[in-house]
Amino acid sequence: MKIVVTGYTGQLGYDVAHQGLQLGLNMVGIGSKDLDITNKEAVFQYLKKVKPDAIIHCAAYTAVDKAEDDKDTCNLVNVDGTNNLAEVAKEINAKFMYISTDYVFNGEGEKAFKETDEPSPIGQYGRSKLDGEKVVKQLLDKWFIVRISWVFGINGNNFVKTMLRLAETRNELNVVGDQFGSPTYTSDLAKLLIDMIKTDKYGIYHVSNEGFCSWAEFAQEIFRQANIKVKVNSISTEEYPTRAVRPKNSRMSKQKLLDNGFNPLPKWQDAVDRYLKELKQEVK
Template sequence: MRVLVTGVTGQLGHDCVLELRDRGIEVQGVSSREFPLTDVEAMRRYMAIYRPTCVIHCAAYTAVDRAEDDEAACMAVNAAGSADLARLCREFHAKMVYISTDYVFPGDGTTPYETDAPKGPLNVYGRSKLAGEEAVRSVLKRSFIVRISWVFGINGKNFIRTMLRLGQSHEKLTVVDDQVGSPTYTRDLSVLLADMIQTERYGVYHATNEGFCSWAELAAEVFRQAGMPVEVEPVPSSAYPTRAVRPHNSRMSKKSLTQAGFSLLPRWQDAVGRYLIELGTMKNTK
């Protein structure tokens, strides 16, 4: 197996490359510099040389608020670029993993969304990722659509890192508590993806760490495990208006993972603890 991982400079792409290398699987990570999603001929030239048998597509336009005023650029990368990549995978006989998002759903109610639940993105980013999903599924039968949410990993900015930074200078923080979902630790997700690509169990999956929480509950758990005496005051989303609307319900069912015989990710509290250790280890080696 020869795997190409897009978005290697991001949190998930970075950890996917590490996990595959640890398993002895041939892998090449690429960034937008050498593999621009808006240039199909450049992508074709790269794939013609490397000849991957699988592409894990982690790269995306992820500036959710900026996308509201930059819809064309967001769609060019997440929708059109992903469609072009899927066609190239078909051309070069490669399977593909398309990383999607909880934002494809409208975020109403409190019930976890099944993979086939009605879609209804609330923002441009969500619409672009849904368009990418639909393109990949229509073009490439040998594809895995994997929806994730609230991502955190060692190679980039994320909510947990922001909380740790703010906690250094604040005794009290206000954090949104009416958006509920599941954090996703890229170390854990990369293990699942490495397992997945070695099968033919194509389809749509939800893959996050187990359990649900609000952003405020996540922040409180981070401070508890980090031993930081920071009080978290829950507030509604209206206290922090953003350019893009966020879903209130990001709960996603993992039934499709279980039915396909894949292992569920560890609980989110456990993932937070291991991530804090990883962050500490990185700091100690610098």
Template sequence: MKVLVTGVGGQLGYDVCKVLSSRKIDHVGVDRKDFDITNEQATHDYIVNYHPDAVIHCSAWTAVDRAEDELEMVKAVNTEGPRNIAKACREIGAKMLYISTDYVFPGDGDCFYEPEDPTGPLGAYGATKLGGELAVRELLDRYYIVRISWVFGINGNNFVKTMLRLAETKTELNVVCDQIGSPTYTADLAPLLCDMIETEKYGIYHATNEGVCSWAEFAEEIFKIAGKRVTVHHIPTSEYPTRAVRPLNSRMSKDKLEQMGFHRLPTWQDALKRYMAVLSEVNHQQCGKL
């Protein structure tokens, strides 16, 4: 099998390529410097020339607040980019795995969203990611759409790194407590995606680490593992206004994973503990080189 991975410079694309390398699967990881996914001809030429059996599309515009003010650009990246990739995949008969998001849902209530539940994004980011989903579904039969949330990994910025940085100078923090979802560790997700593309089990999936929490509870667990004495004040979203509206309910059911023969990911607490151990080791190695 031959695999093309977009977004190799991001958290998930980096870990997907690591897994493919460990499995000795022929692959290439690409980023914006290799070709611009918003350019249909450039995307077509690169993919057709490389001629992969599968494309794992990890790259995306993820600056949720900026998306509200730069709609044309975010639409080009999150909707037209996947469309361009899907067109090329259709031409060469390649499978496509598209990474989507909890933001495609309206985030109301407290039930777990099923993959086939009605969507209803609240802002530009979710709307454009849903546009990408629809483009893939329109153009391809052999596709996987995998919705994830609250991502953290070694290669890039994320909530965990932000909390640890703030803990260096703060003893108290206000963190939102009424947005509920599931963190997703890219090192746990990447093997699942690589398993998926080796099957013919196409369709829409949800894949996050097991369990749910609020951002405030997530922050408290980070400080607990790190041994940091930081008091987390639980505040409602209404006291922390942002440019883009966040979904309050990002609970997503992973039952379909089991139904289709895939393994669920470990709990988010277990994932966080392992991630922070790796993060500590990386930081130690970097300090040793100074």
């Protein structure tokens, strides 16, 4: 099976391509320097030449705050870029997996959002990702939409790396404690995405490591496992203003995964443990 992975230089795309190679699949990882997904002609030319059986579309404009003031670029990448890839996928009859986000929901309430719940994004990033979902559903028959949250991986920046870096110079940190969701280790996620793309169990899925926490609880667990003494002060969203509004509730139900016979990912605390070990290996 030949699989093209967009966003190869990002956290998730990197792990998806490497996991696939380890499984003996023919993986073609592409970053923005290899292919500009907003250039329709270039996308068609490239993918018709490569002729993949499937496309896992991890590339995205993910600068949540910047997106509020740079809507055109955000839409160009997340909507037009997705449209270009989906159109050529249809023409070459390739399966298409679109990586989406918890930001398509409004973040209200305390219940976990189901795959069937009506999305209602509160910011530009979420709106653009939802528009990308709509493009995929309108154009294709063989599609997966996978909504993910709070991602951390070996390649690129993330919350875990930020906390560890800040802990080098501070012994006390203020971290938001009233936003709840599920951390997701890209190594775990990548394995599942590859398992999924091999099937024809199409549709919308929510995927993250098991269990919920706040950002403050996430930080506390990172420091506990890394054996670093840092005091974490849990603060409110209002005490940490950002350009884009963050959803307070990013909990997502993973029922569709179970219904279709896919194994849920390990608990997020277990994922943090394995990730910290992976980071140590990188340093050596």
